[in-house]
Amino acid sequence: MANHLRFFAIHAEDVERAKTFYEAVFDWRITPWGPPGFYLIQTGAEGERAVGGALQQRQEPVTGTGIKGFECTVGVDDLDAIMAKVTAQGGTIAMPPYTIDGVGRLIYLEDTEGNRVGAMQYDPAYAAAFF
Template sequence: MARIVYFTIQADDVLRAADFYRNTFGWHIEKWGGEWGGTDEFYLIETGTEDDPALPGTLMKRPGKVDSQLLNAFMCGIESTAIDDDMAAVVANGGTLVSPKVTIPGVGWVAYCRDTEENFIELRQMDPEAA
């Protein structure tokens, strides 16, 4: 079975996006010393720690214009332990809320947001007691 091993976030303003993800979710983001996909604006993302590893990612300059307000990409979800706090952090760091927090009975809560680059984010807080 194939599995996801990393993710890529594309951005019009890579430094603004890096600040958003660092400040909102505490991710470690550092510039990679080479070129990839025709740009040297390429960064490595660590979403976990050595003690609590998580999916690694990359952040790169968007290669073209986004022509749609609809989701036109592969959207990843971010696990939250405090979804209300994370929703507030998204807004405080320049992102926007797309939907209110919704309960999924027996699963938890989910909310959709956009980052500073108009990419969709799913925030999900797991809680089997949610009703």
């Protein structure tokens, strides 16, 4: 697996309103999964492999004039090697490795400009089913 964008998350104040918007605008299929207020997004046609996503309740308040955007996760083969490269290139590990059972190991890193990005070493069974 190459280092491809594999997953994104949209954080919303009003999850139901955002769900209606993205379904109508992009024809995405958005279905409940996991805890209340958490949905999986399928961006491709039925049976088509595409970038996966999530729609979830915003956990941090948006203040000031900061940019609101998607949270992206890059699928990687070796999470430990990626962490070493991040720090060697002047980035930081914003969240240490966290295992999501049945999905994989996740970190959040910050690049040299302070942008936050996820990196996930997916469980092979999960990756085969979704990617």
